[in-house]
Amino acid sequence: MKKIILFASATLFFACNSSDKTNENESTFIDPVTAHIDSSISPGENFFLFANNGWFKSHPIPSSEKSNGIFRTIQDTINESIRKICESSSADSKAAKGSNKQKIGDFYFSGMDTTTIEKVGINPLKPLFSKIDEIKNNKDVINTVAYLYTQGIPSTFGFTVTRDEKNAAAYTVYLSQSRLGLPDRDYYFNTDERNTTIKNEYLKHLDAMLNLIGMDKALAKKGSEQIFKLESALAKSSRKMEDLRDPYLNYNKMNIAGVNKLTASIEWKEMLSKLGISNIDSVVVAQPEYFSALEKHLKTFSVDDWKLYLKWNVANRFSEFLNKKIVAQDFNFYATVLDGIKEQRPRWKTIVEETDASLGELIGQVYVEEYLPKGTKEKLLEIGNNIRDVYAEHIKKLDWMSDVTKEKALNKLQKLNMKVGYPDVWKDMSSLDVSRNSFVENGMAVSKWNYGFMIKKYGKPVNKDEWEMYPQTYNAYYDPTMNEIVVPACNIIVPGFEGRMPDDAVLYGIIGGSTFGHEITHGFDDQGSLYDEKGNLSDWWTKEDRQKFEAKTKLIVEQFNNYVVLDSIHVRGENTQGENIADLGGVIMGLEAYRKTKQGQSTELINGYTATQRYFLAYAYAWMVNRTDASLAKQIMSDVHSPAEFRINGPVSDIDEFYKAFNIQPTDKMYRAENIRVKIW
Ligand SMILES: [Zn+2]
CATH class of the missing domain: 1.10.1380.10 (Neutral endopeptidase , domain2)
Structure with missing residues (x-):
């Protein structure tokens, strides 16, 4: 797999510090948006495979993973940074007791210290087992x-x-x-x-x-x-x-x-x-x-x-913190049986992710300081604001919604808080004690600390600074009770664009559409739309508009119910509707924001594709993910997100511009008659 560096020489666009390698990059640059096209499949047959199958063919899922694709590649990049943070913290014998460095270093050290882990076994859990034994x-x-x-x-x-x-x-x-x-x-x-x-x-x-x-x-x-x-x-x-x-x-x-x-x-x-x-x-x-x-x-x-x-x-x-036999048993069921993963990853990878899951708030502070290209927050905000602007224009033009509801929707959109990059205020974890004594004791300490953190909230004013993800978490969320979206800094990473600014199709297809547009639309999906601009459950819709909205969501439920994932398993349209509505809104808003850019308006071909075609290809690249069959089956049973294939083929086949861009005809498999194309936001 190609090594991905997070904008390592980001001189060009983020006015970062290192030397300019633009010319060198130019000669070796392979455009990832068009590099994976499988021309044996037509866009109208299966757009997901048309755009991505070239990559899937040459990148089978590693036996230590449940999936492969752009997410795995990005996570590997992030893990490399976290590993450096963990290892340098662990090697620093002078780190002051109680400092972030000491906590990160000792947590990671204890996870890698398999000798102690074997020696300690389940001993730290014994007081809990004794307590249970005393139950009468x-x-x-x-x-x-x-x-x-x-x-x-x-x-x-x-x-x-x-x-x-x-x-x-x-x-x-x-x-x-x-x-x-x-x-x-x-x-x-x-x-x-x-x-x-x-x-x-x-x-x-x-x-x-x-x-x-x-x-x-x-x-x-x-x-x-x-x-x-x-x-x-x-x-x-x-x-x-x-x-x-x-x-x-x-x-x-x-x-x-x-x-x-x-x-x-x-x-x-x-x-x-x-x-x-x-x-x-x-x-x-x-x-x-x-x-x-x-x-x-x-x-x-x-x-x-x-x-x-x-x-x-x-x-x-605490099974993942325990000895080899317990870890192997836990892996055998939760990873192999449920997700189809055949073998464990190298230990450092597991412990890097475990340290991040436990101490991500502390790691994030170093990550932001040392690994984030300058200008990341500003660039993300710029894209987010552009998406919000087109969203407002779009709401004003909706043909199915009354002016009364539109005004409320616009108010909610305007009040939506965008937390981007990293928190202004970090959680104070000074009361957490981490040591090199044993990995499981550290896991137990973190669990207890997290519980205490939650309990202490009761009776206090709502903490508006809190983030439920870390800057190095490649994900994003909308919180309806806060009416806010949270987009962590590492969403800036686009594999294949190391050392260069991605073009607008990529910025708006991936970051604009599948991230900002998607999360903002959650504020207006089947659930989010039931909360007002302050985050309260309250009905701000006219009765008639709500009925029209629900008729539209029914259509998207039917659309996704028809998608076959694996043998007899279908996507669960009802269960995934919020995500599918968010995807559809995201692709549309991303496209509209893109069309305001110079590239979006250009009539010139880029690597053989029109500006609009490139936008859809970039969106498909955002979901270039394949999974094991077991993992797909589990996703349908337990996840509200549709599999990647349908997160692409579903929304694009509802969008008229896609039909025009790729000349999709009624004889094509992806074709949906105009009267059943879902148009919500
Ligand atoms: Zn979502």
Whole structure:
């Protein structure tokens, strides 16, 4: 694989510092937008493969990965930087105790120190296991659930402190259905062949893990079956992914007496106080029926069953931090069975990503200082603002929306906060203690710290400076309760454009369309559109406009329901509609912003393609990703995003300009009759 350097000699565009290598780059430059075209496939047959198949043919998925493509390439680039940060921190013996450098260095060191990891084994978890062993009755079960939560080990039900969706200016407590050992509740019930294999393998995994934490063979075998039964009961009481999409149905504010009625075995005032929350009158119960069912499960399952379930939750929470045998067992199920990954990555890669997942806030500070080309934030902001401008123009021109709703939508768009690059204020992690003692102790310390950070929010004003991603996270998000998008700095990376400014088709197809345009549209998708400009769940639509909007979202649901992913597996249109609406909005806004640029208006060919063709090709490059079959199947079962192929072919086949640009005809496979092309934003 070609080594990718993040704008290493970015003199040209970011007025950075190093020498100008433009001429040298010019002679060796291979345009990644057109380099991977497979001309044996026509654009109208499968645009995703037309644009990207050349790359897929020469880049099979490595046996240590679930996918390959542009994301993997970018992540490798980022990992190289993080590795340097980790290794130099680890080598600095003079780093002051408590400094960011010491924490990063020691965390990474402990992860690479496999000798100590083997020696320590599961010892650091033993006090938690002993606590579970002491459980004698239901009351103890509940108290232990609370205690484990305070150690950053969730189980039994979901508990979060977050912004109140009907009063986004304040934090409140949300109680919800629990996460499960399998990625989604449907895994416990589906009876197709693929899922039956997964269930059987999961039972074996539970059995093996119980053995590895010291349980005797007979008990582990029986225990794995009991845990599966208990989790199946919790799963049965949980809503399906599609049913989690309606924020109103997931918002049930109740006083404490109300929650006590749902789960009579739990005295919730006491429970919340044990969880660290006092002075609270009401909470939001996301799925009340889950809590009524929990009452039943607390009685139906024995105390011993609950003890097994809690032990499994502890082991599973920290499995990646433990000894070789446990890591291998965890990998065998979660990576091989679920994602089709055949072998583990080199250890440094795993530990680099683990260190970043735990201490990304600290690593980000060095990353921004030492690895980010100057001008990154400004360039991203410029693109984001241009997208917001065309969005406003676009809303004004919509033919299906009344002026009253338009005004509200424009207000929401104008108030949308764009956090770009990196936080203005970093989280204060000074109270976190990291050492070289053992990797798992560091993992436990971080878990506990994160829990404390969340709990401390309660009763305080909403922290507007908080980021839920790091500058080195190649991703972005829209938060409806903040009405804000967050676009981390590394979104500036476009593989193939090292040392040169990507052209406008690339900037607007990838950063403008698939990032800014996509995230802004989340503010107006099936869910985001239910929140107002302040982040509150409130109906700002006229009834008629809302009906028209919902008719349009139905069309996109139908469109995606028809896409076949793998043998009998289809995309779940309902489940993925928010993402599909965001993709469609993103491509359209990116194109409109691009058309305001000189290149976007040019009639000259670029590497043999028109300006508009190049835009769509660049967008397709943004999703040049292929996955193992297992990983695709898992994505459909547990993810709200459509597979990459349909994130390209879906939206472009709704856009008239695409038809014109590539002369798509009714006989082409991608062709959708004009009356069913979805036009929302
Ligand atoms: Zn999205």
